[in-house]
Amino acid sequence: MTRVLVVYDSRTGNTEKMAGAVADGARKVDGADVVVLEVDKAKMSDLTGADAIIIGSPTYYGNMSGKMKSFIDRSNAIHGKLKGKVGGAFTSSGDTACGAETTILSILEAMLIHGMIVQGRNDNKHYGPTAVESPNKEEVESCKELGERVARLATALKKGT
Numbered sequence: 001m002t003r004v005l006v007v008y009d010s011r012t013g014n015t016e017k018m019a020g021a022v023a024d025g026a027r028k029v030d031g032a033d034v035v036v037l038e039v040d041k042a043k044m045s046d047l048t049g050a051d052a053i054i055i056g057s058p059t060y061y062g063n064m065s066g067k068m069k070s071f072i073d074r075s076n077a078i079h080g081k082l083k084g085k086v087g088g089a090f091t092s093s094g095d096t097a098c099g100a101e102t103t104i105l106s107i108l109e110a111m112l113i114h115g116m117i118v119q120g121r122n123d124n125k126h127y128g129p130t131a132v133e134s135p136n137k138e139e140v141e142s143c144k145e146l147g148e149r150v151a152r153l154a155t156a157l158k159k160g161t
């Protein structure tokens with residue numbers, strides 16, 4: 001079984017919709033056990049118990065939300081325990097070229113500092129899925145693709161250990 005955790009923050013529901021689509025994609029992978037948690041309900045033990053962690057935040061001033069940053073800062077208490085887990089990130093922003101990529105990179109940066117494994121994409125959405133406000137059909141598909149890709153990689157790495 002590959003445990004995939006999706007943690008999100010969302011004030012007006014856009015990032016939450018993306019989180020649902022990411023989870024749907026991860027569930028396509030045989031043996032994936034997928035849990036979706038709003039950031040206020042997520043605990044450090046949820047992070048340590050997962051094989052893959054996918055984090056979504058709205059873009060706030062070109063960065064993740066304060067709630068998500070505070071959650072990630074609390075993960076200092078478990079530093080060293082996320083090493084080797086697979087990570088991914090997504091965001092909803094108010095417009096294009098308004099901080100979405102920097103938001104995703106801020107999340108991925110924390111994951112890299114934890115020693116996690118992050119896979120990019122060569123063709124489009126290089127760093128992770130973005131949506132302008134509520135995700136459209138294409139943006140929902142890119143969320144599903146992220147969930148499936150992360151779950152597949154985590155499953156393959158588990159089989160190899």
Ligand SMILES: Cc1cc2nc3c(=O)[nH]c(=O)nc-3n(C[C@H](O)[C@H](O)[C@H](O)COP(=O)(O)O)c2cc1C
Nearest residue numbers: 010011012013014015058060061062093094095098
């Ligand atoms: C405090 C705050 C800061 C924001 N900063 C940005 C920003 O820098 N760039 C942007 O494109 N949108 C910005 N937005 C818009 C949100 O990213 C956007 O509405 C997003 O879809 C909200 O996601 P949610 O429905 O999951 O809360 C900001 C919104 C708020 C409330």
